[in-house]
Structure formats: C-alpha cells, structure tokens
Amino acid sequence: MTDPTRSSDPIVSLLRRWASPRLGRRLSSISTVTWIALALIASQMMLRVWAASRSWFMWDDYIFLADVARGDTGFTWLFHSHYSLVQPVAFGVVWLIGGVGFNWSVMAASMMLLQLLASLACWWMLRVLFGNRRLIVLPLLFYLFVPMTVPATVWWSVAIYQYPHQIAIFGAIAGHVMYLRSHRLRHLAMAVAFLLLGLGSYIKAPLIVLVLLGISWLWFTAGPIRARVRQLARMWPAWLAYTLATAGYAVLWISRQQGGLQRENCELPGVMQNSIVETIATSITGGPWTWRLWTGGVDPFIAASNCVPQSYRGNPDLVVGGAPQSLAAPALSLIVISWVVLCALALHRWARHRRALLSLWILLPYVAVSAGLVFAGRAATFGSQVSAREIRYFSDVAVIIAFALGTALMPIIGAKVAVRPRVEPFITVAMPRALVRTLVIVFLVGSITSTITYVRPWHSTTTEVEFPERKYISRVEASLRSAPTGPVRIADLPLPVTVANPVIFPYNLPSRKLAPLAPRLQAVQQGTDLQMLDTKGRIRTAMIRDAPRAAPGLVKNCGYLVQGNTTRIPITPVFPGPLWTRVDYLANSDGVVRVRAGSTDRQIGVEQGLHTMFFLTEGDFGAVWFEPDPSLTLCIDNIHVGPVVPKDGGS
Numbered sequence: 001m002t003d004p005t006r007s008s009d010p011i012v013s014l015l016r017r018w019a020s021p022r023l024g025r026r027l028s029s030i031s032t033v034t035w036i037a038l039a040l041i042a043s044q045m046m047l048r049v050w051a052a053s054r055s056w057f058m059w060d061d062y063i064f065l066a067d068v069a070r071g072d073t074g075f076t077w078l079f080h081s082h083y084s085l086v087q088p089v090a091f092g093v094v095w096l097i098g099g100v101g102f103n104w105s106v107m108a109a110s111m112m113l114l115q116l117l118a119s120l121a122c123w124w125m126l127r128v129l130f131g132n133r134r135l136i137v138l139p140l141l142f143y144l145f146v147p148m149t150v151p152a153t154v155w156w157s158v159a160i161y162q163y164p165h166q167i168a169i170f171g172a173i174a175g176h177v178m179y180l181r182s183h184r185l186r187h188l189a190m191a192v193a194f195l196l197l198g199l200g201s202y203i204k205a206p207l208i209v210l211v212l213l214g215i216s217w218l219w220f221t222a223g224p225i226r227a228r229v230r231q232l233a234r235m236w237p238a239w240l241a242y243t244l245a246t247a248g249y250a251v252l253w254i255s256r257q258q259g260g261l262q263r264e265n266c267e268l269p270g271v272m273q274n275s276i277v278e279t280i281a282t283s284i285t286g287g288p289w290t291w292r293l294w295t296g297g298v299d300p301f302i303a304a305s306n307c308v309p310q311s312y313r314g315n316p317d318l319v320v321g322g323a324p325q326s327l328a329a330p331a332l333s334l335i336v337i338s339w340v341v342l343c344a345l346a347l348h349r350w351a352r353h354r355r356a357l358l359s360l361w362i363l364l365p366y367v368a369v370s371a372g373l374v375f376a377g378r379a380a381t382f383g384s385q386v387s388a389r390e391i392r393y394f395s396d397v398a399v400i401i402a403f404a405l406g407t408a409l410m411p412i413i414g415a416k417v418a419v420r421p422r423v424e425p426f427i428t429v430a431m432p433r434a435l436v437r438t439l440v441i442v443f444l445v446g447s448i449t450s451t452i453t454y455v456r457p458w459h460s461t462t463t464e465v466e467f468p469e470r471k472y473i474s475r476v477e478a479s480l481r482s483a484p485t486g487p488v489r490i491a492d493l494p495l496p497v498t499v500a501n502p503v504i505f506p507y508n509l510p511s512r513k514l515a516p517l518a519p520r521l522q523a524v525q526q527g528t529d530l531q532m533l534d535t536k537g538r539i540r541t542a543m544i545r546d547a548p549r550a551a552p553g554l555v556k557n558c559g560y561l562v563q564g565n566t567t568r569i570p571i572t573p574v575f576p577g578p579l580w581t582r583v584d585y586l587a588n589s590d591g592v593v594r595v596r597a598g599s600t601d602r603q604i605g606v607e608q609g610l611h612t613m614f615f616l617t618e619g620d621f622g623a624v625w626f627e628p629d630p631s632l633t634l635c636i637d638n639i640h641v642g643p644v645v646p647k648d649g650g651s
Contacts, residue, residue: 068098089200101516114163151392168198270384286446291326324457359404475537546642591632
C-alpha cells in the first residue's frame with residue numbers, strides 16, 4: 001500500500017527526512033499551486049531585497065527624518081498635509097522608525113516587510129476570489145514582477161504609503177467579496193478596516209469604494225437593471241459603512257489643505273497620452289525597458305510647447321530633477337508592440353469567453369482617474385512630459401490589473417455572473433500553451449530588465465549626476481569623521497539646489513535636511529567662528545568677504561569699545577534681508593552680548609580672545625547695537641554684511 005505522506009517533491013522529501021512525521025505529512029499536503037506561489041514570492045523578494053539594500057534616501061525622506069529628529073512629530077502631526085497628501089498611516093511608520101536617522105538598513109528592512117505583506121495580500125485575495133487553482137499564478141506573477149511597483153522598492157517615502165495602500169486594495173476586495181457571499185458583519189468589518197488603512201495611506205484610496213461598487217454590480221447582481229438596483233440596495237450596510245469612512249476622510253483632507261496649484265488645462269491631453277498610451281501600457285507588458293534620468297532644467301519637449309508649467313517660469317536653474325528619479329522612455333516601436341499584444345490578447349479572450357472583459361468597466365475608469373489625478377496634482381508644476389512618465393504614480397493600477405486579469409481567466413466563487421466559454425466562439429483557435437509560456441517569459445524578462453535599469457542609478461555612490469544627494473551627504477559624513485572631536489557648528493545656509501530645491505524651504509537648510517546628524521553637526525543662525533558646508537559637502541571655515549561697512553573705530557588698538565551701556569555702530573545701510581553679518585571682535589572673557597540690527601534681536605555667546613561672530617539678520621538697517629554683559633568688554637574691529645563663503649576660496 002502506498003504511503004500517503006510520500007511526495008515526489010525532493011524538497012519535501014528532504015524536509016520529511018529531517019523533520020517530524022507530523023510536519024512531513026503537513027508538507028506533503030501543501031498543493032503544487034501553493035509551492036509555486038511561495039516560490040514566486042520568494043523570487044520577487046530576492047530581487048526587491050537586492051534593489052532596496054543598496055538604495056538610499058531621497059527628497060521627502062529627509063523631510064520626514066527631519067521632523068522626527070527635531071521633535072516636530074506628535075498626534076496632530078500624523079494628520080498634517082504633506083503637499084496635499086494626508087497619510088497618517090505613512091506618518092505613523094515615520095514616527096515609529098524615523099528616529100534611527102540615516103540608517104538605511106532599518107528603512108530597507110521596513111520596505112521589504114511592507115513588500116512581503118503586499119505580495120501575500122495579493123495571493124490571499126486571489127485565493128479568496130478564485131480558489132487555490134493554478135490560474136491564480138498568472139495574476140500573482142503579474143503583480144509580483146510588474147515594474148509599476150518598483151519605485152516603492154527603492155524610495156522609502158514612497159514605500160510607506162504605496163505598500164499599505166496596495167495591501168488595503170487587496171484586503172478590501174477580499175473582505176467585500178466574502179461579505180457579498182456570507183452577509184456576515186465580520187467580513188464587512190474586515191473590508192472597512194482595509195478601507196480605513198487605504199484612506200490613511202494615500203489620496204487615491206476613495207477609489208477603492210468605486211472598485212467595490214463595480215464588483216458588486218458586475219458580478220453579484222443579475223437580471224434587469226431594476227432588479228440589479230434592488231439587489232445592490234440590499235447591500236446597504238456596506239455602502240453606509242464605506243460612505244461614512246470616505247466622508248470622514250474627505251472632511252479631514254479638506255480641513256488640512258492650504259490652497260492648491262493653478263492647473264494648466266493645456267497639459268491635460270499630454271498627461272492622458274503619456275500616462276495611458278506610453279507609461280501604463282508598456283509597463284503592463286514588462287516595459288518601459290528604458291528610462292531617462294530627470295536631471296532638471298527645461299525639458300526639451302516643454303521648451304517647444306506653448307504650454308509651460310509653473311516650475312519652468314522664472315529661473316529654470318531652480319528646476320532640479322530628482323536624480324536618480326527616472327522617467328519612462330519606451331521606444332515607439334515597443335509602444336506599438338505593447339498595444340498590439342494587449343489588444344490581441346483581450347480580443348482573443350473576448351471572442352472565446354463571455355463576460356471575460358467585464359473588469360474593463362472598472363479598470364479603464366480607474367486608469368483614467370489616475371491619469372487625471374496626475375494632471376490635477378503634478379502636471380501644473382512639472383508638465384506632462386515629466387509627471388506622466390513617473391511610473392510611481394500608477395503603482396496601484398497594478399493591483400487593479402491583477403484583479404482584472406484574474407476575472408478574465410476565472411469565475412469569482414459565489415458570484416451571480418461569471419466568465420464562461422462561448423458556445424459558438426468567434427475565434428475557434430485556442431491559444432497554444434507554448435505561446436502562453438513565451439508571453440510569460442517575455443513579460444518576466446522585460447520586467448526584470450526594466451526593474452534593474454530603473455534601480456541602478458539608486459545604487460550609485462560615485463557620481464553626482466545620478467544621485468547628487470547621496471554623494472553630497474556622504475562627503476558631509478566623511479568630513480565629520482575627520483573633524484576634531486565635539487560638535488561641529490556650521491552656518492545654516494541653503495544647500496545647493498541639486499541637493500535641496502529652494503521650493504521646499506526651510507527643508508533646504510542643513511538644520512532640517514541634515515538634522516539626523518545632530519548633535520555632531522549643529523546648523524545655527526548665530527555663533528562664533530562658524531564653519532560652513534561648501535557646494536561639495538565639505539566642511540570649511542566660514543567667511544564674509546564683502547567690504548567693511550563701518551568706519552574705523554576711534555579707540556586705539558581697539559576700534560569700537562563695547563563696555564557697560566549699549567554701543568551703537570553706524571554702518572553703510574543694508575537693504576532688507578535675510579543677510580548674514582560678520583563681526584570681528586576681541587573679548588576679555590567668555591560671555592553674552594545682545595545684538596540688534598533691523599528687525600533682528602539676538603543674544604549671542606562670545607569667547608575670550610580674538611574671534612569672529614556671525615549672525616543672520618532680517619530687515620534693513622544702518623547701524624548695529626551691542627549690549628554686553630556687565631563684566632564683558634569687547635573691541636570690535638569691523639562689521640561685514642553679505643554672503644557667507646569659504647575662507648580659503650572655492651565654492
């Protein structure tokens with residue numbers, strides 16, 4: 001008699017040999033589909049771990065880390081608006097682990113955990129909807145490897161909202177379908193919980209409700225329209241719960257907004273074309289295969305257009321790309337091939353199966369709205385040639401496509417409407433299995449190629465073109481390691497535009513962007529003998545080289561004697577700032593002096609001996625007032641006002 005616990009699978013046999021009989025029987029009972037799904041998820045994770053482990057922080061990452069490092073977080077902070085995004089779930093992740101500072105290993109681990117949960121959520125949704133059948137491998141494989149989700153693998157501030165949002169879509173669909181089958185409130189509560197997760201993660205989460213409504217109407221109602229409306233109305237507990245959750249989010253979101261960008265209507269056609277025709281379509285088939293690094297400046301497409309986004313008005317040097325931020329740049333021939341393949345597959349499936357394309361009633365509006373949101377939120381600033389080619393804005397589309405692919409291949413368990421073979425198909429020739437395998441292999445090869453080519457610039461540690469932020473901060477850290485022991489105090493000057501765009505002020509200052517380096521690095525607006533960061537990220541002695549603004553002092557070997565009462569030193573008038581002021585002084589002891597200039601009133605510490613005082617001023621002024629401690633005597637040689645530069649030259 002054959003032993004039922006025996007398995008031809010060599011891995012299972014090996015585990016049975018070294019494991020207990022009970023574990024061996026359990027391993028033998030696992031289906032082939034499950035082993036394949038686990039193998040695919042493991043393969044995806046190996047690729048994504050490689051991508052994440054060698055990446056680094058960029059853009060919004062520094063803003064979030066600065067808020068944590070400076071202690072600006074709190075319950076209210078969880079619900080603040082970040083460039084129109086209200087995402088308390090993502091901010092909760094920041095609050096939880098942001099205190100580790102520039103420790104990329106922790107961030108990469110959190111990203112990979114979220115990726116794993118999202119992959120498992122996809123597998124779970126497919127099993128709930130279609131059962132543990134072989135065909136679920138295809139939509140699972142699509143989600144696991146499609147390039148649409150790659151940016152979240154290398155960009156922390158993207159991962160912490162996109163992965164929870166993707167998990168929310170998978171979970172809400174699964175929970176909602178279980179509720180439609182059973183009408184049990186616990187299943188509805190599960191769907192609502194996932195919806196709340198999505199609402200707390202990403203601005204596109206309200207679209208989840210429309211997806212659930214579409215599933216209910218297309219697959220769980222049948223008959224004439226009136227009958228279907230009545231069937232839909234019987235699901236009122238779900239619609240009430242979803243409406244209340246979404247309405248609460250809408251009220252929260254509106255209450256946190258502080259105005260929006262003026263939209264450029266002329267950008268709408270370009271956004272729709274670039275988003276749908278090029279970026280999304282090629283990604284579905286494994287593309288775009290090639291990318292173009294956005295390194296800033298005026299885009300040549302925009303320069304030739306009459307439609308100019310807001311960022312390109314004024315000084316184009318301030319339009320700095322987020323290198324290693326890459327834009328989809330597929331070849332025209334590959335765009336055409338992608339569309340031919342997609343249309344041919346859809347036509348063949350429709351010609352042989354009834355209701356195979358029902359999901360297009362959900363997918364196409366979802367894609368259109370996604371492109372519309374890019375137009376509303378980003379195209380006015382950066383233009384369609386940039387924003388619509390950013391694949392990260394369409395990561396959630398991959399989730400909907402995975403669901404749509406599943407419904408095209410398999411019936412939803414318990415649904416009233418299902419995909420069925422046509423009695424008289426319009427196309428009688430079935431798709432050869434060899435062709436299916438070839439298409440899957442081509443998709444995998446293309447997806448892995450697109451993933452690797454997208455990720456490579458994120459791994460760059462040597463070139464300032466591909467990753468200027470990473471190179472700059474690595475130099476700052478190297479300078480700190482070679483600096484004398486103790487805090488290094490630098491003037492809080494704006495960082496280079498290639499490292500921190502001025503539009504994010506004050507987060508373009510080292511006191512914010514480099515806040516995780518405190519207390520070793522202290523960026524201040526006043527102090528004695530300050531240093532500064534040059535354009536390369538090296539620590540240099542600070543200096544103001546502009547000509548002296550005060551006449552020579554009358555006290556021999558002293559200049560201006562500051563002692564006891566307030567001393568006024570007239571200078572050449574200064575136009576409204578902010579401007580930095582340098583004061584060369586000789587002090588008899590350590591102490592504090594009150595300094596007033598224009599609208600600036602500061603208490604500045606001084607040190608015994610010959611030193612240089614720096615402080616940032618606001619407003620216009622024609623004199624500087626000094627009021628020292630009673631026991632403090634200062635001799636002031638001269639006063640300079642102007643830009644802070646390295647003392648030994650250079651930039």
